[in-house]
Amino acid sequence: MTGWRERYTGATRDVYRATLLDLAKSDPRIFCVDTDMGGLEDSFESELPGQYVNVGIAEANLMGVSAGLAADGLVPFANTIASFAATRACEQVKVDIAGNALPVRIVGTHGGFSAGHYGPTHHSLEDVAIMRTLPNLTVVVPADAAETEYAVRAIADTSAFPGPVYLRLGRKATALVHDGPYAFRIGKADVLREGDDVTIVATGPLPVAEAVAAAGLLADRGISARVLNMHTVKPLDTDAVLAAARETAGLVTVEDHVLAGGLGGAVSELTAEHAPCRVHRIGVPDGFHDEVGVEAELLARAGVTARQIAEAAQEVIRRRDQGL
Structure with missing residues (x-):
């Protein structure tokens, strides 16, 4: 079987x-x-x-x-x-x-x-x-x-x-984010890792995989990162996002998309209105990207990597601790 x-x-x-x-x-x-x-x-x-x-x-x-x-x-x-x-x-x-x-x-x-x-x-x-x-x-x-x-x-x-x-959807096969069947509900974020220090909110195959890897890097540094797989961008899981905004130092959003208007934009709009906190958006910077290459390479050039997600998360914590 x-x-x-x-x-x-x-x-x-x-x-x-x-x-x-x-x-x-x-x-x-x-x-x-x-x-x-x-x-x-x-x-x-x-x-x-x-x-x-x-x-x-x-x-x-x-x-x-x-x-x-x-x-x-x-x-x-x-x-x-x-x-x-x-x-x-x-x-x-x-x-x-x-x-x-x-x-x-x-x-x-x-x-x-x-x-x-x-x-x-x-x-x-x-x-x-x-x-x-x-x-x-x-x-x-x-x-x-x-x-x-x-x-x-x-x-x-x-x-x-x-x-x-x-x-x-994407094009090529990507890694699974779970080891077995799990509860899936449209409009309900999937909590991949619990954490109290900072929250990483990601959408899409490679961004979610990089977010989980970043949480591992942060754990090695003694930082507890919550990871939300936000498979539904609209309607956004407002309860999960606002809870993260209130319970952790801030949010890092990750996506295979330009920084304007995607997941990072949706999260920023919500938190600005209901639970102001620091939001660091990781995605593709503004500009015409005329490179040719595989997805992982292009995302790495854009800064969508586990290392840069982890660094952004640490910066969110640092600025919170300094009252900035």
């Missing part, structure tokens, strides 16, 4: 596709709407051709078609690359889907720097900021393949999530 860890050794997008097919076999309302992503015609259309639509490389049309299907009572999963979903088709997402609160599940793969080998046209570093500003839209960023399955099964339930959802 395949073990739990072995089941989730693939990439988040592969687990997503397998889960979507499994759900669609028992729910004829679920449709796979494709944009020539490659692979879905083999994994989905070959088994359920009546629930598959390929609109071609036409992302704006993808959103319009998906909105129409949803308005007719179906549950479309609209598949494209994250950068195209958030920028090329932003108007259609805003007007056709979010504005009408339709249950379209927008699935953006190659999030962040995960398509770094394609260069800047495929970097998706602003998508979370864009999507979380749109009305009615839930934004989910799983930390690994297991969490991807949990998230897909959750958002397929339109009685629990009747509005639109943006699901941000």
